[in-house]
Amino acid sequence: MPGFFFSHNNMAELNGKEDCKLSEGKIPKKKQKAFGADLKNYLKCMVPHIESGIKASNSRNVMLSSEEVVQWSQSLEKLLASQSGQGVFREFLKSEFSEENIEFWLACEDYKKTKSDHLHGKAERIYEEFVQSDAIKQINIDYQMREATARRAQDPTHTSFDEAQKTVYILMERDSYPRFLKSKVYLNLLNQLQTNTSK
Secondary structure: OOOEEEEOHHHHHHHOOOHHHHHOOOOOOOOOOOHHHHHHHHHHHHHHHHHOOOOOOOOOEEEEOHHHHHHHOOOHHHHHHOHHHHHHHHHHHHHOOOOHHHHHHHHHHHHHOOOHHHHHHHHHHHHHHHHOOOOOOOOOOOHHHHHHHHHHHHOOOOOOOHHHHHHHHHHHHHHHHHHHHHOHHHHHHHHHHHHHHHO
């Protein structure tokens, strides 16, 4: 089935790096802020490699199909279940200056899989990065939940961040996710893949 190939390693390139321009000998005057432009540049850079069948060495490639991208519109859960979906949604959230939400959600997912003897260190890192009142990537939770999460993080269990994670998930689901589905980045990506499929 036709589609784009994205390696897990290459998803990081969606974050506005100007690799393609640099490889063409053009030095960017300034970093572009618009995510749509970043994705467009990324796709322009990647299409020749995709069409020629070049695969990144030592990395597993993911075929991104229009069917998968359509599934992202069914629920936030389906979007976040996709590695590629997480990457595209994260870049959209960056454009809205709210990427801390997905970063916290992913950190919580990772935390739940942590071995018990490593919980304390990870809980401390998550608390310092996302929960404490002066955190660099502070998530949007109320005072009571912040205090309750702080208490749970001091004596960590696998469920220490569950309530805060659920709150952030609901915030993304009600706020950012509907805007993502209407955004140019999502609609353009879907259109590009559907056009490619119909050829």
